Amino acid sequence: MPRAIYSHARVVKGPSLYIAGQTPLAQDGSVAEDIGGQTRVVMGKIEAILLEHRLGLQDLAKLTYFLTDIQDLPAFREAMDAVLPVLRPTASLVEVKALIDPRFRVEIEAIAEFKDMLP
Numbered sequence: 001m002p003r004a005i006y007s008h009a010r011v012v013k014g015p016s017l018y019i020a021g022q023t024p025l026a027q028d029g030s031v032a033e034d035i036g037g038q039t040r041v042v043m044g045k046i047e048a049i050l051l052e053h054r055l056g057l058q059d060l061a062k063l064t065y066f067l068t069d070i071q072d073l074p075a076f077r078e079a080m081d082a083v084l085p086v087l088r089p090t091a092s093l094v095e096v097k098a099l100i101d102p103r104f105r106v107e108i109e110a111i112a113e114f115k116d117m118l119p
Helices: 035-052 070-083
Strands: 016-022 060-067 090-095 106-113
Touching (some): 016 035, 016 060, 035 060, 035 106, 060 070
Parallel strands (some): 060 090
16 A cells, blocks of 8 residues: 555645745756755745745645656655655645656645734
C-alpha cells in the first residue's frame, strides 16, 4: 500500500492565500538538474511568499504538484519530506507532458490559510 504524504481533507477557517505555480528557476537564472534540487528551490520560493504574508509552511492547506516524469516521484517525495511539517496539506499530483521551460521537472501551486487573522 502506498504511503500517504498528505491529508485527505482540511477545513479552512479564515481567508486564504493563493500562490501561483512556482517553478525551479533560481534567482540567478539557474535550474537544478535533479528533481530534489528543483523541488527545494520551488518550496523555498513558496516559503518566502508565505513569510511575506506572515505565514509558514504549517499554514499550507492545499498543494498541487506538476511533475513531467512520474518516475521522479520517489526523489520528489524525499525532497518534500525534508521540508513539509508533520501535519500535511491536502495535495494533488498531476503528471504533465511539459512545463513552460523544458528544463523544469516540477511546478507547485499552493493555497494557505490565515488562521485567526486577516491578511
